[in-house]
Amino acid sequence: AILAATLVGALTWPGSTEADVIRPSERFRVSDEGEVVRIPARVIEMRGGPADAISAPTVCPDSFDVQHYELHLNPVRSTSTLEGTAIITIESTVDGLTGVQLALRDLVASSVERAGNALTYAQVGDVMTIDLDTTYDTGGTFAIEIVYSGTPDTESGGFGGFWFFPFPITDFSMGVGLNATPPSMGRYWFPGVDAPCDKATCDIYVETNGPKTAVSNGALISVTTDSTGRKTHHWQETHQIATYLMSISVAKYTAIPDTANPLITYYVHNDLVPVAAGTFANVPAMMTHFESLFGPYPYDKFSYVTTPIGDMEHQTCVSHSTALMSGTTANDDILAHELMHQWFGDLVTYEDWREVWLSEGFATYGEALFVESQSGAAGYRNYVTNQLMAPYLGNAANLTYPIYDPTFKWGTVVYEKGGVVLHMLRKVMGDTAFFAAMNGYLANHAFSTAGTGDFQAACETEYGSSLAWFFNEWIYTGGHPVIDWTWDYAPNGPDYDVSLGIVQTQTVGPAAYEMPVDFKISGVGTDTTVTVWMNAATQTFPVSVPFEPTSVQFDPHNWLLDEAAFVPTGVGGGVPVATAALESNRPNPFNPLTAIPFHLPAAARVSITIHDPAGRLVRTLLDAEQIPSGSHLVPWDGVSDTGADVASGVYFYRMLAGEKIETRKMHLVR
Ligand SMILES: [Zn+2]
The missing domain is CATH 2.60.40.1730 (tricorn interacting facor f3 domain)
Known part of the structure; x- marks a missing residue:
């Protein structure tokens, strides 16, 4: 269900903390006998109601x-x-x-x-x-x-x-x-x-x-x-x-059979007939695409019926808001959403209201699937990023509740985040298993009801092992990962050792999310994408590539619902940390004097050593010395432990502070 209405001002539900989503559209003044008059206005799609007094299911x-x-x-x-x-x-x-x-x-x-x-x-x-x-x-x-x-x-x-x-x-x-x-x-x-x-x-x-x-x-x-x-x-x-x-729905309707699909008839207020063809132009393509993904449309007819309030996925006769009869395909997202409901929500219905994401999250994901059929993978990713992830991430501080048994049944967590969860599940399972699971779930529960456990079981059948970790962290727990990531590399013979680091710092949800994560490693004229399995709060993943890396992208296709930031710390296999203790030397490049700053949250025994690219020790600056907490600087004059001026080139400086090791890179240019 989506409420789309023509409203002049902003509207908020009592008790709702969710932002309204405002879509540009036009307002139609329609009289029973008269003409269509277009009035510029805003369409406000609004779903957040106040918290329910009772969250118990209807028995x-x-x-x-x-x-x-x-x-x-x-x-x-x-x-x-x-x-x-x-x-x-x-x-x-x-x-x-x-x-x-x-x-x-x-x-x-x-x-x-x-x-x-x-x-x-x-x-x-x-x-x-x-x-x-x-x-x-x-x-x-x-x-x-x-x-x-x-x-x-x-x-x-x-x-x-x-x-x-x-x-x-x-x-x-x-x-x-x-x-x-x-x-x-x-x-x-x-x-x-x-x-x-x-x-x-x-x-x-x-x-x-x-x-x-x-x-x-x-x-x-x-x-x-x-x-x-x-x-x-x-x-x-x-x-x-x-x-x-x-x-x-009773009104002075004109029945307009779809010219491409005999199953489809549009029931449109007489005055809206002129804009019907433009509004519904893509509906046959939607039907074809969803049938290709989820099997034949399961009912005797399909209709959009114009109503002064909408939209609502009534079985075989979707109520479609007159405010959305724009004469263009601008509201295809809502049309696709309601058509997707005919499989998810109508054919298989949630068994109680705590499970409403099985209808609304799936229908919202259907919007992205239709975009994918029209605009390809790039359009799909763009839709997921901007229409599903962004509304959630933009208001995440107010959206910390789980998808299952949600505080707001008709809100961003159930709709947009629910859709993103299916997007992430597709990444975890792969396309073949994911769509097989969607179809298995439909086949097992067609014309009946189901719960999240039934959907999880259908997914596990195709995936071949438990997905409890995925459903626990994404459906039954609120929140999302907040990630600091980093990378660096060192030559190793003809190849290069690349170190990929992830630190999860979220304060809502699990301490550590488990998810596959892609890193795209690029060199001059070449690149490779590696998938690592993130499952701990702090992790470093060593990989080897046959080219010198020039850049690394974290999650380049935006599979993961997260807040991610690059943190330039840790090289050569060093463990990255959210707050760097070892900082960049300055100046860098240098000739021959530079200073190495570091910060200690508490007093510790500290060693700082300089190494060449092969890892050989060049100079020991601090050797397990007791250093008080605070910020410190250690100078290096470009001289080795044997008293020789070292050659121009890349050097690594490494700090051992207590249990922690960090390494960084610097460049001496004589
Ligand atoms: Zn819906």
Whole structure:
């Protein structure tokens, strides 16, 4: 779910610490009968709601399971009321079932029956308790018919619920609340088990007046017209669907079949028809790409349906904000996000709300996958860096909570960081295993629900060993690595020994992240990339290259979500440190006098020696002398221990202070 709305000023959610993401767009003034008027404005995509009062999952009943919803709905715009009849088929999962509890909010039942027998029921708050007229044992099924009506509500803050929207005139439901606990909003327009863990099938019949079209989930079975001209649209979803993914949208829509893909139809407010082709130009390519990655589109149709609020990944009928109907492909990221949800979120649904990254993180990563199909690897990396990593790193101090059971369900940690985690998992596993795991996860849990453990298991099947370390540090723990890295080299016969150093200094998250990290080592007209396995707070990796290195790049393809800084300390295999104790000699180059500065955080026995490039000792300046804490300078006059002036060239100076060894390079030019 993404909230995109035209707003004049900045908007913040109470309690949210997250920055709004502002996207340039245009505002459309749309009247039911009139023309499209474009007003320059800003589209604010906003996802951060206040912290939920309860982070516990919505628990599905353990005594029964909803099999099917048959909903007959009549939104009455003149009174902003909804008249409905719900026929709910239920299977008992215990012996001796005597009653059920369903969720229904603000709407009032006038009768509840089973097979023509009136049932006793009570509504308290959102809970509707129904006593059955007979008991059912495990596997026994029955249908309850509930007639209800009332004024449906929307959540405070303005996304989820059931809307009678004035502009453009649209009666529609939005399946999740951004600041409601639990977020599922099926109960705002029909009675049911309103939790993602209980999926069912549905037939939805919607009455409209003549010029209006009702769009809902699944296939359009029929449109019938009565003698007064009122129409009933019958939509049928024969695939399992969660209540938060069910929806209806009623407006004066034009149905526009996609010219390239017969599965796709756009339902667009009549006034927006002129901008539809430009807005949806890349949708067939998106569909083709996602099908190539994740298998055939699993449902009977796919639609974007324009609604005054959006976007929301309702199964087979995405609600797409009228504010994003720009007539250009500028909002392809959101279109790709919602299409990706049809596999991740809809086909496989998270089993409870703590797992929401399995939907939103994956859909956000789908944006990058679509960019990759359009713009190649460079475009993909650019998107990951600027659209996924940057929003997180730019506000990381406020985003220290884990992806699993997040403080904010609709925030940067779940969306952008969740997407980056998949990017990093792809690096760890390699493309073949990564996409095989994504498909294995879909195949194992299609039309059902899953948790992070199920996804981890699918990944481990392809990877061939445990990935607990990866999921622990990235999903169940907040934070990211903060890295000081360094390098230097020394000749070794015809080759060169290169020393690559990493120090992790993060204060949030694990003391040491475990990840593969690339270093690109470049020489004149040549380069090589080596991958090291980072798994400790301080590490040095020796490698050998057959050319003299001139530069080294850390993580050149930006696989790692981190803050990394080059620290010029440590050469020739010396251990790098975050705060250099041995500093650069000055002047350098020198002739023949130079000074070697060093800093001690505490008193220590210190040796400082000078070596030639082959490692031979040239001069001992300090020999295990007790030195107090603080900053010090040791001079060298270019003379060896034997009293000879040494030749021009590269020399190394090495400090042993307590347990610590550091080495640096200097250049004598006579
Ligand atoms: Zn989403």
